[in-house]
Amino acid sequence: IAGITQAPTSQILAAGRRMTLRCTQDMRHNAMYWYRQDLGLGLRLIHYSNTAGTTGKGEVPDGYSVSRANTDDFPLTLASAVPSQTSVYFCASRGTAEGTEAFFGQGTRLTVV
Amino acid sequence: AQSVAQPEDQVNVAEGNPLTVKCTYSVSGNPYLFWYVQYPNRGLQFLLKYITGDNLVKGSYGFEAEFNKSQTSFHLKKPSALVSDSALYFCAVRVGTGFQKLVFGTGTRLLVSP
Numbered sequence: 001i002a003g004i005t006q007a008p009t010s011q012i013l014a015a016g017r018r019m020t021l022r023c024t025q026d027m028r029h030n031a032m033y034w035y036r037q038d039l040g041l042g043l044r045l046i047h048y049s050n051t052a053g054t055t056g057k058g059e060v061p062d063g064y065s066v067s068r069a070n071t072d073d074f075p076l077t078l079a080s081a082v083p084s085q086t087s088v089y090f091c092a093s094r095g096t097a098e099g100t101e102a103f104f105g106q107g108t109r110l111t112v113v
Numbered sequence: 114a115q116s117v118a119q120p121e122d123q124v125n126v127a128e129g130n131p132l133t134v135k136c137t138y139s140v141s142g143n144p145y146l147f148w149y150v151q152y153p154n155r156g157l158q159f160l161l162k163y164i165t166g167d168n169l170v171k172g173s174y175g176f177e178a179e180f181n182k183s184q185t186s187f188h189l190k191k192p193s194a195l196v197s198d199s200a201l202y203f204c205a206v207r208v209g210t211g212f213q214k215l216v217f218g219t220g221t222r223l224l225v226s227p
Contacts, residue, residue: 004156031213033214033215035217040122040219041219042203042217042218042219042220043157043203043217044217045214045215045216048214058214090156090157092157092215094213098164099145099162099164099207101147101159101162102159102215103159104149104156104157104158105156106155106156107154107155107156
């Protein structure tokens with residue numbers, strides 16, 4: 001089934017540790033996004049990528065980095081996790097046709113202790 | 114700043130009654146507007162979108178939304194609510210020209226009682 005796969009589904013992480021959240025899509029979408037979801041704040045954009053080889057910063061990029069080595073994969077790395085990064089993280093992708101909607105993964109629930 | 118607002122944290126409705134989940138937007142130019150639904154422990158699922166054309170947009174699961182330019186609103190509606198419609202609903206607007214991203218509202222929890 002076509003779509004977006006995120007891994008892991010959940011993780012408890014000690015503060016200060018490094019963590020990479022994985023995201024893979026098989027729809028050959030050029031645009032990909034990482035959002036975090038927090039109660040009362042909705043979804044906020046962390047980083048994005050227009051196409052393979054390019055990335056950009058969203059609203060809340062501090063403490064996170066991304067890479068886009070190919071079309072399908074868009075991993076999100078927390079270099080040194082802090083408790084404020086406890087959140088649910090969603091990866092999304094979108095095709096380039098005008099007005100197309102974004103497709104979302106199932107999310108990764110991350111708890112930093 | 115370009116944004117959407119969902120003024121209600123929660124909407125309660127009895128099964129069989131009509132429901133409305135409100136969304137207003139603030140963007141320059143013509144807006145591309147979206148509704149997504151999130152069930153517990155799941156990702157967001159696309160419901161419907163307004164790009165251009167008819168102001169009444171029909172989407173998945175019997176939902177529809179009406180684009181109102183004068184009121185800058187894009188309210189989600191359903192004529193007869195189901196208990197299974199209980200979920201978290203997000204309104205979003207596409208912003209940007211070279212790179213397009215979705216800006217989301219804070220979400221509205223819909224509770225449909227039997």
